[in-house]
Structures are given as structure tokens and as C-alpha cells.
């Protein structure tokens with residue numbers, strides 16, 4: 001058999017195609033760089049200190065041996081914090097979205113999603129029997145055109161803050177439009193958790209529209225500095241997920257240590273000085289940029305600040321230049337973003353010092369001529 005016909009040969013060919021396009025991904029571990037790329041926006045991954053307690057693993061899924069009063073008590077606290085009827089903890093944001101979107105709509109129903117929606121929601125939709133359409137990013141006219149074609153129950157998927165652009169969804173306008181069509185909104189608050197709202201409650205509570213949404217997904221691997229996620233919604237939705245969400249049913253539950261970390265992160269949020277510092281740093285970063293760099297900057301009030309550098313080679317060379325000067329910033333390349341929209345993605349944190357932010361801007365100015 002020729003080499004290109006074997007499985008090993010075929011997957012190697014696909015890797016070679018990535019290498020030809022200079023978009024081959026590999027795992028990197030570059031120690032001692034200044035963090036301008038992690039999602040640890042508030043530095044909680046370093047400051048939450050929970051001693052090992054109880055068992056190391058949950059021993060089973062929540063429906064078998066993995067459930068405990070620790071889960072249920074924490075879910076009640078989380079629901080209260082987020083002003084929701086109920087909360088259901090999931091193993092990760094990916095699991096939460098996969099399970100929720102794959103089971104929430106049936107044949108004859110319609111899921112409409114923003115074109116920049118996260119892969120976990122896309123994968124959930126692929127597993128669903130419902131029809132699905134994307135609408136142009138943050139474009140209400142495009143959304144309305146799709147709403148007019150929808151049948152059955154209508155689900156709309158949007159993110160509070162889009163992970164590769166850092167911009168916000170126009171949530172109030174989307175809610176008003178969806179109410180006209182009796183459509184149900186699911187809001188992914190992954191990058192807004194710990195970031196938006198006085199205590200990091202997220203976009204929906206910041207705008208006081210939490211009761212006009214069908215469900216919210218908060219994740220704990222970003223500003224909360226730990227791991228896991230929660231789905232917020234009605235008692236009926238929670239019962240439905242426990243019965244139909246396959247990623248919830250068929251996976252070992254989080255261990256006690258993870259639950260304690262989530263609880264500790266929420267406790268820290270209620271007095272988080274870090275949230276103010278984060279927003280001050282975001283505003284400092286933006287105001288330090290020259291007019292030239294500002295013209296390449298994507299509109300964002302979030303910790304995710306992107307400077308467009310079209311072309312894979314150019315974006316990669318700016319990434320290498322920043323890393324050579326000790327700054328961990330990452331280039332985001334096609335196919336993660338559209339061809340020609342490659343960029344440097346800078347994640348600002350509460351713990352970045354004024355000097356670090358200034359250094360980052362100075363090096364960017366030097367590299368992007």
C-alpha cells in the first residue's frame with residue numbers, strides 16, 4: 001500500500017498542508033515571560049489557595065456516585081450570586097455548551113448563532129437535530145433575516161465577549177429583537193465572568209437583563225482561575241439537562257478540590273479590588289497606543305485587545321519579536337480567524353504593572369511599522 005493511503009500517511013499529509021501554510025500548531029512552554037496571553041484576568045489562578053481536602057476524585061458521574069451536598073450547596077450559592085432560579089455545575093465550558101446545545105432543540109426547531117461563536121457551541125449544534133443558521137457578527141439585520149426563516153422553537157446563541165475579537169454582543173438590542181420573534185437566548189458569559197459587573201457577575205446582570213434570557217453559561221477556567229462551568233436557568237431546564245445532556249450524564253463529575261476552588265473564587269469576587277485594577281489597566285493600554293496602532297485595534301472594552309496584522313508570516317514575526325523581548329503575546333492565525341484578519345491578541349490582567357503595559361506598547365510600536 002502506498003504511504004499516502006495508510007492512516008498514518010493521510011494524517012501526515014494534512015499536517016504537511018498546515019506546515020506549507022505556516023499555520024502548524026504545536027504545544028509551547030516558554031517559561032518566565034510576562035503574561036499577556038492567559039485568561040487569568042484577575043490573577044486568581046495564583047492567589048486562590050485551597051488545601052487538598054476529602055477525596056481526590058468524584059468516583060462517578062453526578063447521576064451515579066459523583067453527587068454530594070457539596071455540589072448542591074454550591075449550586076444554590078452560585079444561583080443566588082447570579083440571580084438565577086437554578087445552577088448546574090459542569091466539568092468545563094466545552095462540556096456545558098456541548099451538552100446544552102446538542103439536546104436543547106429538536107427536529108423542526110432552529111438554532112441561530114453569531115458567526116464568531118465559540119467552537120464548543122458549534123460542536124453542540126452539530127450534534128443537534130435542529131436546523132441551524134449563523135448570522136453576521138453582531139449584526140441585528142442579519143439576525144432578523146435568519147429569525148424570519150426560523151421554524152419551531154428558536155434558540156439564539158451569543159457570547160458576552162467574543163474570545164478572538166474581545167468585543168461585546170449588543171445584548172439589549174438582541175433581546176428586544178428576539179422577544180418580537182419569541183426566540184430564546186443562550187448567553188455564553190465565559191470571558192465576562194469576573195470581568196463585567198461590579199462583582200464580576202457578567203454582562204447580563206450588569207445590564208439587569210438576566211431574567212429575559214433562557215440560559216447563561218459561566219466558565220471557571222478564565223478570570224475565576226480554576227476549572228469547570230455552570231449553566232444557569234429554570235428548574236425545568238436543570239431537570240432537562242440532568243436527563244438529556246450527554247456530556248453531563250456520561251462523564252465523571254468534578255472532584256471536591258475543584259468545587260472548593262470555585263467557591264473560593266466566588267468569595268474573592270465579592271471584594272475584588274482586582275476588577276477595578278483590571279479595567280484601569282485596559283484603559284491605560286488603550287490610551288498609550290499611537291494613532292497608527294489605534295487604527296489597527298479592534299473595538300473592545302474587555303481584557304482581550306487585538307491588533308490586526310494581516311498575513312500569517314507577518315503576525316508570526318510580531319509574535320516572535322514580542323517573545324524575544326520577554327512578553328508572552330500570541331498571534332491568532334487563519335483558520336482560527338478569517339484569512340487576512342490575522343492579529344496579535346493581547347490579554348490584559350489586573351496584575352500587569354504600568355511598566356509592563358508600557359513596555360508592551362513600546363515593543364508593539366517598534367515591531368509594527
Ligand SMILES: Cc1ncc(COP(=O)(O)O)c(C=O)c1O
Pocket residue numbers: 092093094095097118120159163188190191219220221228229
Ligand atoms: C466563549 C467560550 N465558551 C466556552 C469556552 C470553553 O470553556 P472551558 O475552557 O471551560 O472548556 C471557552 C474557552 O475557550 C470560550 O472562550
